[in-house]
Amino acid sequence: ALAAVLVAASATAAGGALTRGEPFEPREHVTPPVVRVDATHPLPQLAVWAAEPDRELLVATGALPPRLSLVVLPDFDGATWRSGSSLRPVGAVASPSLPPGAEVGRMDATLELTGLASPALGTGTWLPTAGRPVSVTVPGALWDVETGSLVAPEGLAAGSVYRVTADVDQPAAATLATAGVPSGAEVARYLELPRIPADVLAYARTVTQHAPSRLVQARLIEETVRADRELAPDAVSGSSYARVREFLFAEPEQGGQVGTAEQFASSFAVLARAAGLPSRLVLGFVLPEPATDGSVVVRGEDAHVWPEVYLAGAGWVAFDPSPAASGTAADRATDALDLATDGELEPPDPAAVPAPEESGDAEPVPGPPDAVPGPRAALLVTMAVVAVLASVVVLAGVSAVLRARRLRRLRRHGAVGAWQHVEDVLVLAGVALPPGAD
Structure with a gap:
């Protein structure tokens, strides 16, 4: 009976489109199934890759962005970041809640998983990609519409080769400089900070209070988290409030001021949310320079985790508070950020940052009142x-x-x-x- 209803509905829609002389796309009239896959995200795998920095993980060729994402983590509960993926078949007609940026580039690359899919260094079902996948040659591949994460439910063997095309946000400096933050239920997921400690909230306010734009807010947080802190792959792992507070406020002999890329990225994302900036974490790879034959060999040392912030009109923008970001090929992706904030970055005096005390819980507060309402909200107002x-x-x-x-x-x-x-x-x-x- 259900099949008959769907057929009848499709026939009616097709007849109407043909009568009006419009092309008919049947996928637009049938909601694709949402599949939930029990895929554990490989964030703990970062330490394993760091322990074997010279181990080859994959080889990429073609039109590539500066970074490849393995899994996007949008949900934070105060203790850990989660993927929360609701997956659909690649090619299904669907749009994310937050629209793509106005300026978009195209990734079209072939990836060979030379070591990434091995039992010792594998990632389970997650597949390297970027932005929003458009097509992939892996049979049965699924993607999360909200985050762009790509999954092969059956997994892939070491040595597997696939081709992927994807749309990647590439905002210009002028777009970034004037970008605001949208309002509404669509961004609530990326601002969640349940039971945020009061001193972390005060720290975020102090860092961003004099910023002239949303982009400058994000760059100030980036510079503040990076300043005078040390990246150590063997540091204590974790993303909880307790670990973030220890990393930001404790003395080095007490475990503070030293952390893995996870602590740098997570501290940025928490402070960004406290300042009203929608943010998420991305685990993936910072691509090195290509070889003479144009191929890019990705090794354990290239595995990384970084934060992204959503800005209206620009889309998801990658930041990197980790000291390891300086001098890498990823600097190519920060040119527009540097141009958009040239001469406007003045990190706050550390002495002005409130000293941590016994921290009570505080509800997150909205950022500065420059949020850009969506068209529907503006019309209703x-x-x-x-x-x-x-x-x-x-x-x-x-x-x-x-x-x-x-x-x-x-x-x-x-x-x-x-x-x-x-x-x-x-x-x-x-x-x-x-x-x-x-």
Whole structure:
């Protein structure tokens, strides 16, 4: 019965499209199934890759972005970051809640998983990609519409080769410099900070309080997290509030100021959310320079985790507070950021940052009131204002007409009408008449 209904609905839609002379795309009229895959994200695998920096993981050729993502982690519960993937078949017609940026490039590459899919260094079902996958030659591949993460439910063997095309946000400096943050339920997921410690919230406010734009806010957080802190692949792992506070505030002999790329990225993302910047983590690979034959060999030392911030009109923008970011091929991706914030970065004086105390819980607060409402929200606000003004005008007109009619009636009643008119005037003036005054 369900199949018959779907066929009938498709036939009706097709008939209407043909009648209007429009091309018919059947996938737009059938909601594709959402598949949930129990795929554990490989964030703990970062330490394994770091322990074998020279181990070859994959070889890439073709049109490549500066970074390949393995899994995107948008959800934070105060203890860990999660993927929360709701997966659909690649090619299904679907759009993410937050729209892509206005300027987009195309990745078209062939990837050979020379070591990435081995039992010792594998990633389970996750596949390297970038941005929003458009097509992939892996049979049965699925993707998360919201994050772009790509999954092969059956897994891939070492040595597997596949081709992937994807759209990647590539915002220009002018777009970044003026970009705001959208409002509404669509961004709530990327601002969640349950039970955020009060000192972390105060730290974020201090770092960003004088920033002239959302982009500068993000760059200030990036510079502040990086400053005077040491990257150590063998440091204590973890992304919980307790680990973030230790990393940011404790002395080195107490485990502070030293961390893995996970702590640098997670601290940035938490502070960004506290400042009202939608953020998420990405585990993947920073691509080295290509070889003479154009191929890019990715090794264990290239595995990395970094934060991304969503800016209206720009899309998801990668940042990297890790000291390892300096001098790598990923610098190619920060050219637009540097141009957009040239001369505007003034990291706060560390002495002005509030000293951590016994931290109570505090609810996250919205960022500065420069959020850019979506078109629908702006239209609803405008309609509401117009409706209120129209109501005021109508009520004022009706009131004036009723008062004029009453005045004419009172004039026809002589002295009695005159006294009632005086009573009306006194009531409107807020003067209470004594009992028996009439």
